[in-house]
Amino acid sequence: MKKMSNPILFFxxxxxAKASLQFILQHFDVEAIVTKPATKGEMAELVGNLAVFAVQNATELDELMGKQQFQSKLGILVDFGVIVPKKVIDTFQLGVVNSHFSLLPKLRGADPITFAILEGHEKTGVSLMLIDEKMDTGKLITQKTLHIKPDATTPSLTRELVELSNSLLAEYLPLYVSGKVKPRNQPHPDRATYTRKLVKEDGIIDWNKPAEQIEREVRAFAGWPGSRTELAGKEVIVLGARVVEDSNKPGNVSIRDKQLLIGTGKDSLVVDHLKPAGKNEMTGAEFIRGYLQNIR
Incomplete structure (x- = not known):
């Protein structure tokens, strides 16, 4: 595929962002990269001789754009984590295109991938959107649906969405730049939903919740913050679990057919894989043999 000739600035x-940039470098003429201080080194390593700038917040971004004379008429933003002021947006003749990993206006905000799993959605997708001064309210260039697999985790769903995003950027950015695709308003803005940034405390399992919700959390929090609890006096991260119809007191641990069962607010959870603190990942059966010999 031939590179789009118009230079772009990547945020x-x-x-x-790093996974997306690897693809973008192959298909677009990237003038420079704007990232955050914590990721400047790895971005610089990825892009070679291209200029990499780091900003911590909107004020520093505004200052950078005032000092540097970038030639790009278009910006591409993926997983940036810094609010882009309207003054900065207006410096780009064609605006700044954000690849947002949801079907807008659903799941606006910081963490649409995790919340798609947490909320039990059967589908999500990618929206290419021109950013404005509000949160994920800009006009759409295109969007495409992706069905969520029943066993999807945040890392596995992220990989699928990155691939979808890359294909949409390659296909639709040239069409937008050439004027063949006109941005349109988001449908049904009154039905918008919002996400938030996760905190470490989100990973603490509340066994009073229904087993179905806890199972979603296990998949949604895979990687970080992890679904954490205490079993046999050990802090563990639950890595894989499934729901079974079973009445048991919330948090009560039992063993049935060599399976590790924990009661919840509704039904029970079979813990198939877990990782005790300081130990390697193990199966529920291995944990039983090592730590729960006296439980029946």
Whole structure:
């Protein structure tokens, strides 16, 4: 595929941004990268001789754009984590295109991938959107649906969405730049939903919740913050679990057919894989043999 000739300025700082930039470098003429201080080194390593700038917040971004004379008429933003002021947006003749990993206006905000799993959505997707001064309210260039697999985790769903995002950027940015695609308003803004940034405390398992919700949390919090609890006096991270119809007191641990069962607010959870603090990942059966010999 031939590179789009118009130079672009890339904004991104997280792992999704890095994965996206690897693709963008192959298909677009990247003038420079704007990231955050914590990721400047790895971005610089990825892009070779291209200029990499680091900003911590909107004020520093505004100052950078005032000092540097960038030639790009278009910006691409993926997983940046810094609010882009309207003054900065207006410096780009064609605006700044954000690849947002949801079907806007659903799941606006900081963490649409995790919340798609947490909320039990059957589908999500990618929206290419021109950013404005509000949160994920800009006009759409395109969006495409992705069905969520029943066993999807945040890392596995992220990989699928990055691939979808890359294909949409390659196909639709040239069409937008050439004027063949006109941005449109988001449908049904009154039905917008919002996400938030996760905190470490989100990973503490509340066994009073229904087993179905806790199972979603296990998949959604895979990687970080992890679904944490205490079993047999050990802090563990639950890595894989499934729901079974079973009446048991919330938090009560039992063993049935060599399976590790924990009661919840509704039904029970079979813990298939877990990782005790300081130990390697193990199966529920291995944990039983090592730590729960006296439980029946």
């Amino acid at each position: 991104g700082s997280g792992p999704v």
